[in-house]
Amino acid sequence: MITDWHTLNREPSLPGLYVQAASRRKITGTTLPDAGLRCWVDVDPKRLAAYRNVCGFADNGLLPPTYPHILAFALQMQLLTARDFPFPLLGLIHLSNRIRVLRPMGGVNRARISVQVQNLQPHAKGATFELLTTLDDQLGPLWEAESRMLCRGVKLEGEPVEEVLTSMLPLSEVTRWKAPADIGRQYAKVSGDYNPIHLSAMSAKLFGFPTAIAHGLWNKARTLAALTDHLPTANVEIAVQFRKPVRLPGEVTLLASAAGSSGDFQLLGAGDLEHMAGHWQPVT
Known part of the structure; x- marks a missing residue:
């Protein structure tokens, strides 16, 4: 699948996205959109410090390996509440998560987040897809992640494949x-x-x-x-x-x-x- 990338000038506003999420409760299709979203974001030192405190990370000068998820959350929300996304966001189940830290994440003050969805597969309880997220700085790829999500009630042809x-x-x-x-x-x-x-x-x-x-x-x-x-x-x-x-x-x-x-x-x-x-x- 070739991704149709759309670049945003600023991070999406979360309150409006929650309204959209709350208003969508029905499955509208069985095809994932080929659109992806990109946006440059700034690392807020106060928010980073609060995250470290809640999650137990020491301040060692590096971004915690899970922190890019926080930087990407608003962009992920916009992608998953878009009209062409077929599944309701509320009710999705996070089955697994894989992150790759490609280079040491020190001194990261600004980075580009990219998000997309792919790999729709049958599951015993519905269908799964992967939410892909990447973080790039001025030198190139820094971090990437795959979150496998389950939507109950979706019917796809094929045999479910489970990884344990x-x-x-x-x-x-x-x-x-x-x-x-x-x-x-x-x-x-x-x-x-x-x-x-x-x-x-x-x-x-x-x-x-x-x-x-x-x-x-x-x-x-x-x-x-x-x-x-x-x-x-x-x-x-x-x-x-x-x-x-x-x-x-x-x-x-x-x-x-x-x-x-x-x-x-x-x-x-x-x-x-x-x-x-x-x-x-x-x-x-």
Whole structure:
């Protein structure tokens, strides 16, 4: 697929995009648009500091490996609420996320974000697609990500293909932490992601959840912050699959293999309930 790129002069405004998202509840097709969006964005030091605080990252002079998601969020929202995007944004399920840090992300004050969707595939519960995001600075590609999203109720021909991450290396406990009842609201303030399922038990129940659940990307960010000493700062790919949601409030335990160029990790809840599984390896 050839992407039809559209360049924006400024970041989209989130309030209007949330209105659009709330007004669209129906599946309107089974074809992904070929349009992509690009925009130069500035890194706000105050917002970055707040993100580090909420996710547990130390200020080491580098952008946290998950922070480009925050820079890209408004652009992603505009792409996923556009008229030619066939699925309602509210109700999409984030199944997995893969990021690649291509170069050390130090001294990044301004960068170009690009977003597009591709690879529509049948799934046992509907259909999946990939939301692709890239970050470039003046020297070229710096960071890229693939988020696999599920839309329930879509019917496509073909056999579903499932990829399952499994730990191949011995894991030991690294740390554990509590996810407070308000972490969804805290993360929403720094990310812009005000999905109702994360904000309160009352709003989550409107979408079929008994209580609020933590953002998947907060779980990943909090995990990578705890694994800072395990992970390379660049030339690294970090993939996760989101399993059972972390109900709020909750407590989780992080297991990981030894530090090195490759490794595995796992986020567990009470009764060894698996919330997230992942691995890191050199970019190939």
